[in-house]
Amino acid sequence: MARWEPNAHERLASAAIELFLQQGYENTAVAEIAERAGLTKSTFFRHFTDKREVLFGRDELSRLLAGAITAAPASATPIGAIGAALDAAAAVFGPERRDWARNRQAVITATSELRERELLKRASLVEAMTGAMRERGVRDPVAGLAAEFGYLAFENAFKRWIDPAGRDAFGEVAREELESLREAITELG
């Protein structure tokens, strides 16, 4: 078998989600994922450290969102910088990833270990976004509030994007959710 396999990463990710949905995350071994993808276990381990990493990656999202906040124009308000972060997310959440993302969420919801891992990821995302806001010169507690606000916008957009009834692109729903939350601010009192 050749060392380089075309689309190995995507084939492994698809095979993993299929098996997690069919037989449960806990009951699925790395060897089965590799077999389903028509690849070897050692190819799997060149792409992922373990089966959990198939679902959670290596903090790419955290780097993407925080990086976009840091790179937003100096004139951007905190919510403007959040908008830039959502645009960056939209560039990677293309329509071809939507079914996979929905299935991934179903696997996470069904597995308490994975729900806990998702909360850890949420905490590290908010921390990274708070740090990026501070780097822009945003003071405390505005930086932390902006990060929580941004996560909520991202989460609301993500839920709508993976909804089977939804049709819109991630970037579109993200802009709408951000605007909807911006209006919500005025009703807090």
Place this chain on the structure above:
Amino acid sequence: MARWEPNAHERLASAAIELFLQQGYENTAVAEIAERAGLTKSTFFRHFTDKREVLFGRDELSRLLAGAITAAPASATPIGAIGAALDAAAAVFGPERRDWARNRQAVITATSELRERELLKRASLVEAMTGAMRERGVRDPVAGLAAEFGYLAFENAFKRWIDPAGRDAFGEVAREELESLREAITELG
């Protein structure tokens, strides 16, 4: 030994925190906690289902905060209802609980299993507060935003309250943090 032990709950909680700090959470057995408190294991289990419950309780905080939001006057804004929730928390976070709360936080920070448990508790608190906001007739996504805002105010206040350099009562710092976050809103853009 008498069936009823005066202050058994507080004695067990103090003994547990002492041992967790001295020898680590994982290395402490329920039998040791009971012994340190001068009580039996069966007395321990009349008060707590396991040693984790000494630290996290039985969702009393969730009920307390959500209950206060529900009970706030109909005329109160979402932030007004959050203020009522923080007042309710202040009524139970008296000065006599401050050292214990600080030590508890040190134990949680030192133990990854407990940090994950704390994130689960955060999620369930936000969910309970979101539900209480909806019951007040607050629409989505304002309800969720108000709950996140309220948790942030609570968290910021709690951190300041347990800071060894701090001297102020919980109610006082909570009101200040809430006001500080309310001002921060205007800087989001």
